[in-house]
Amino acid sequence: MRYADPGQHRLADVLDAARLLRPVPPRAVDGGERWLKDPEEIAAVAAQIAAAAGHGHGPERAVALLAETEATADMCRGDPVADLGLGGANLSEPHVAGADSDRDGAREGRYRRGLRRQEPGV
Known part of the structure; x- marks a missing residue:
């Protein structure tokens, strides 16, 4: 499914063209069948x-x-809260943020403590 109403297939063509930074092709890209039936x-x-x-x-x-x-x-x-963490703070894992040494780990600890002061419950 791509859109809720069958009349929206032309809009999908325009949005695809804008996303791809290309003109809308002269013939229909979307046959208008990808809507909720x-x-x-x-x-x-x-x-x-x-x-x-x-x-x-x-x-x-x-x-x-x-x-x-x-x-x-x-x-x-998917569950946007459980799977994506929507509604809460999302922190990278230390190795993703480049915190490989003890000094980086200490910096991460200060960062997390500061965030908890700003965002209670984190």
């Missing part, structure tokens, strides 16, 4: 994909494709 629409797409892949028109492969897609999405789900 309701369950009936996504089931129809899954059936088309299964048929195009040579699995016939039976619903079994389409249902399996949807289940596999949902399982993959579940594995990719």
Whole structure:
């Protein structure tokens, strides 16, 4: 999924061009199919994909494709607080910040103590 509404596919083309610092190509880059579909629409797409892949028109492969897609999405789900630390202070590990010696470790300790004074609960 790339956008919530099917009418936003042209906006996606413009944003892609701006991100890549290139003009929008004269022909459509995005066919307008990467938007959030309701369950009936996504089931129809899954059936088309299964048929195009040579699995016939039976619903079994389409249902399996949807289940596999949902399982993959579940594995990719993230928690912005637990996984990214949003809402709190994030400090680099000492070796990432170049604190290899005792002197650097002491500097890191002063830094952390100062941060705790500025940001209680860190």
